[in-house]
Amino acid sequence: MSSKPRIAHAATHTQNNFLRRFVFSTDHKIIGLQYFFLAFAAVTIGTILSLLIRFHLVWPAAHLPFVAGGIMTPEQYLALVTMHGTIMVFFVLTTAPQSAFGNYFLPLQIGAPDMAFPRLNMLSFWLTLLAFLVMLSAFLVPGGAPISGWTAYPPLSGLGEITGPGEGMGQSLWVASVLIFCVASLLGSINFISTTIDMRAPGMTLTRMPLTVWAWFVTAILSLLAFAVLLAGGILLVLDRVAGTSFFLPAGLVVSGEVQTHDGGSPLLWQHLFWFFGHPEVYIAILPGMGVVSHILANFSRKPVFGYRAMAFAICAIGFLGFLVWGHHMFVSGMNPYSGLTFSLLTVSIGVPSAVKTFNWLGTLWGGRIQFHSPMLFAIGFVSFFVTGGLSGIFLAQPAVDTELHATYYVVAHFHIVMGVAAIFGIFAATYYWFPKMFGQRMSEPLAKLHFWVTFVGVYCIFMPMHFVGIAGGIRRYADSTGATYLAALEPLHRFMTIAAFITAAAQLIFFYNLFRSLKSGERGVENPWLATTLEWTTASPPPADNFAGCFPSVYRGPYEYSVPGAAQDFLPQHLAPEKLPSGGEERNHAR
């Protein structure tokens, strides 16, 4: 690709108008930061909701000052559960790893001046923000937020207020928000895919792309295919709710003594459509984290990623298989049992590329010179959580075993560790790693380490006991433990988890403080503080509007050339031509 049109295009960024530069910006870096702070707001709200959930589970009769009537009702509890899940999945786990960091760093890492479609990029962000505001507004309408969970199974979600509080206007706003979010994600994914295919610097072949870029690229393909289906499903749900159609609603429904007029729909159809999106969504949340972790482990072990090609292939394999396993959410749904077996075998197969990733991460650490900077600690934490949460999934992947564990806290523990916490650790690792690039300042390292230790221990204290609550029969989404006699025995564990949750949440204040303090007055960073190899470290911090100040890089080698024998320095940047390398000889065996 010639560099002329890129520079011409990049010139549009240099306008000095504040609104144009920082609010209605088409600069992928500003948009990345906008997504970052949106996710930041969302994770704050989502965490507060989770603390209310944990508090209520342990002290259900406590008087809360901001709850109408003082004591939280079951429907208020379910509204918290629904909104916590929805906000975290869509506006944090989808938004931060992919839309925020992907937006900021994908063009930088491939040597491009911006995303392929900058205006579309801006539209994606503003639609996401709109979706977030619509979602939050569900709290404010009569009846409150919906109570049907983030999975919104009809008929509970399809009939309006008659099925419960929050199922009227609250559920309508929920669906509207999800639909807007789908459109935003579709536009975003088109942008990511086009940019990766079309805008790579000369020499940036596919096998020289950082694994972060591979991860964002495959995640974008997953988003394109998954959100399209959720968009369709959501539209059908809206039609069932407002237009009297019956896509998900069968004949003969009697709700609260009233016969409904729907006829011919299938509640299972929604479950298929939802999980066709919902399972790939897990990988949309986690794949970018895997990319970031591979990247950081290599950087701070001062070693190449072990088995780069296998790692890139594993990302693709996980992405592909991720579309074939949605039925494992439906083993007890009434789906044909033979389908259950098929989905089961496909699901355990995902364990194979996942194990390849884990082994290769260990292989990357092995023989390294490991430097325990805060991004590295969070990356290692990610690996530990991924192992724990991945292996607990092997139980749930088998329909017979799932029959015992389905819908218990075991499932909640599993997906929080592997999808929630691991992905969040990926976000933390990325934040600490790239903060000096994004803001030209460094975050306080002692505070970052303190944040890591408390969070790492705290997370295991919250979620390991949760597995045991599930094995002992604790059912998720229960507003209190009076529903069955055996639940009372689990209260000590719940109390322990709640205390751990409050301590862990408090530790996040250290992160908040560190982030905002460093934004205002962090130590001035150097351009390449981690002595890294990839292109984002070849430009100023923060990068200029066109990313490379008109001087676009060419790429001469793979992304993880650390500790190359015979080289004078322990890292060989991607952009340095062989003849420009410091004396000491060019690396050997660099045929890539």
Add this chain to the structure above:
Amino acid sequence: MSKVSARPPFSGSASPALVLAVLLVIFVAATVYVVVARLYPAPPPISQDAVQVDHQYNLTLYVTGAAFVLAQLGLAWAVFRFRDRGQKASHIRGNVALEILWTSVTAIAFVGLGILGRNAWAGARFAPAAPGAIQIEVTTNQFVYTFRYPGPDGKFGRLDPSLVSAPAGNPLGIDPNDPAGRDDIVVASLTVPVNRPIELLVRSQDVVHNFFVRELRLQQDAVPGMVIPVHFTADRIGTYEIVCTQLCGLGHYKMHGLLNVVSESDYDAFLKREALPQ
């Protein structure tokens, strides 16, 4: 362009590596202890299908447990052993033989578990209920279980949604004009004879609910518009709790029923007691 310095400075202290390794070891030890000591066990199984599920669960626990311990301790060892002591990192790009080895081992282990897991699932779900199984209908609505026995004629009466009226004593909407329905027994808890195959016909009137008895390791969603057959043979007399595990509305947490597994004679007595006078 970035300045090139030769190598990162020696990062000094060994403590993060040591602390991280020790934390991982403590965490693995605590988890293994809770599992091995069976501090939070599932209740004992009361059917052969449930025993099969437990068997598969244990097999999975051994395989994943070994992988868990090895991977976490391997991670702990790697971070401690290869901490920065000023050494030069080795330039290893990968090892095809090793990668093929561990890919194959995990493929065999995980897919093997999946294939073995077929048995417990097939036993409970693939085959229909044994001939002569007692049919009982389970109907769910917000937030109640209702059970219907076909009565002496062995036939369930026709249901009509427009006749559903709990206040009028017809929560299921049984059509009074259908003779097959006149002897149907409608009760609020499930009573079955021990060691006899039971076939449940699970259905729902309003939203998706679930029928879960932990001791049977039997969990089935109740989906409106569908009648889903599941079967079991309980081999231990006792009373067990039925809970709803599918979010069904504000009363989800208190949707609750009882399964009474009784002797054959107690079962006959139950049927007599509940039978409507003809």
